[in-house]
Amino acid sequence: MAPELGHIALILALCVALLQSVLPLAGAQMRDPALMATAKPAAYAQFFLVALAFGCLIYSFVVSDFTVENVVRNSHSAKPLLYKVSGSWGNHEGSMVLWALILALFGAAVAAFGRNLPPGLKARTLSIQAMIGVAFLAFIVFTSNPFERVFPPPPDGQDLNPLLQDPGLAFHPPLLYLGYVGFSIVFAFAMAALIEGRVDAAWARWVRPWTLAAWSALTGGIALGSWWAYYELGWGGWWFWDPVENASFMPWLVGAALLHSAIVAEKRDALKTWTILLAILAFALSLVGTFLVRSGILTSVHAFAVDPKRGVFILAILIIAVGGSLALYAWRAPMLKAGGLFQPISREGGLVLNNLLLGTATATVFIGTLYPLFLEAIGGAKVSVGPPFFNATFVPLMVPLLIAVSFGPMLGWKRAELGAVFQRLWVALALSLGVILLTLAFDKGRQILAALAMGLAAWLIFGALVEWAERVKLFRAPLATVWSRAVNLPRAAWGMTIAHAGLGLMVLGITGSTAWQTEVIRLVRNGDAFDVAGYSFVFKGTQSQEGPNFIATRAVFEVYKNERLYAVMTPEKRLFPAAGSTTTEASIRTNLLADLYATIGDPEGAGQPGASGPPAFLTMAGQDVAWTARIYHNPLVPWVWLGALVMMVGAGVSLTDRRHRVGAPQRLPHAAMPTAAE
């Protein structure tokens, strides 16, 4: 019953979205308030229907309804409840429903919270949002029905890919989609503004909180994915410049640029057409990411033919959305009036530099990700572009950006003096130089670049703190004054300080784990002792272990530091019989300054891990044989994710700024307000 209900709800949602994409827009063009007012109930109805469908899908997974094909392919009755629930979005069809749900959620949120939006802008925005909804709901209904039935139903399911049975990955897609899909509403706002032919400070202020929310969620989603890759894949790394990672990273970069250019649009009424373009690009890159991941094109250009309907459908959505929006942009953007003037050395100038560097960095990632696909599509050689390419292009572009981050907020609007800013930043500069020298001393001068990168991280953190200290007059005014200034400091300013410091923490983590990682791969026998980065490891053998839907072999390492037991590490190798696959469970011990990371491989003489019979790592558990072990010492690595978390908190604090909530921004009277009807 639930699957049919869900299916009907999806079809009804598609109908509602169709109405919502036409009526309010027509109402806005004809200035008919009654038609415009249909947007709100339609947005609510669409959200309710998609939520109902999603609920039905989760229900089918929770009760293990094996008459539904999707449940059969991605679930198992013995699977823990959390993974039954997360299994509903751990597959193509279900994750598309989640996509549509978040799309509708943002539409409903604008309908609910956009009380101070002018009715025309609101109606047009919700119509555009519904058009995207129509595209994706049609995609689900016509090519990816998650409620397809099977007959006869099999006795049990095939289980979810064991790599995905993990708490980190259970919540990775929802967060990632909140970010990806969140840019859709910013896109809808940009389209509505282009149709209206006006972008002003008020528009920029309305758009900013949505951008912040989407970008913050995307930060969390990417960080969670990277953390998962770190502990679940067992390679000790956390970022591989894999096309799927890049697909989510590109909208993040453009989203960061958009956050900053929207400030200029809001405060100085400048960079308006550029801000609109970024809003289009952020969502366009989200769509590109969706296309890359789902069309099968990443598997191979040839694999495209496996399910041509799906790939072609998403490609069509992509072409219509990007082509249509860019055409509208080309037609309407020249009509937008240019705003305030500024000198190259100014706050605006700094933000332009931020945008240029972020934009260029996005372009290099884009080229590195799509060039192999492009080359293969035109029948050229089969190539791959790995981390060395991105390290050689992306990293050099980030260095000037990171240096500029601490200068930017110190510069005045319109015009500023670099010399004066230098004087105010000398504390941060001195502290960063100190960090460089300290690092060189500790490292005995072996890695000069790494020491400079540590200095850069310190520059970001101290630069953010110095800027904050200046705002609250720390050390310059009585404590009571400082306190009241800190309390009254706009939340947006707090958010910026926190986010920039978070970026510094992240650079710290990236530098530490890249420059000073220790890797030891060796054979271990019972009782073997060996050293890794100052820790003594003793191998205490292996034992069998049993989980709810897997069987495992667990290795035990005792780790000693200064003759004292520091940790017992127990990496595992697991076999999931239902899915027929094996995973490696790393054992990680962190003290926030560094991670110890242990994995276990196959036993010696495993010879043929043949397809038949239980694998050697299970049959030889507990026996006195040599095992391959891989141990890492990853200095500072937790700060990669903690830094991302701090950045998220910064964006969240900025989101609570008063001016996003109260004091409806007033639009200046506009002499000639062009409409599309003219």
Place this chain on the structure above:
Amino acid sequence: MKLPKARAAKRRRMAVLLLAMIGLGTAAALTLTAFDDHLVFFRTPTDVATHQAPVDRQMRIGGLVEEGSLERVTGSTEVRFRVTDLEHAVPVVYRGVLPDLFREGQGVVANGKLASDGVFTASEVLARHDENYMPPEVAEALKRSGRWQHTEPPGAKN
């Protein structure tokens, strides 16, 4: 008032344009040089066996792990196996932990360098990470050697 404002606007636009050009120019230069150094070409076992693959250059080979070819060198973490496209096979040496889904008779992709004696030293070995997934390189190698059969559809699950 009209004229100086327009001129200032023009100057500002020029400055922004100049900055953008410098930025894009730098990126283009970085990208081109990086492409030259870091583009990793894919080779099939047949390419290697017929000496069409360059020696001592980073490359990527793919195919099936030949049945019965896997051996672990006693007393070390070194493993040896052969990668085949069912026409020719390449001996591969790798030190480290093989991926979980590494199996004889299954698809594998190796990154590394070819020595002049024809042995491929892998720095990274990738197997499929999903039951339904065949690495594109493997499918490609089998297609080129004419041994491609639709026994295992290369469809990604997700």
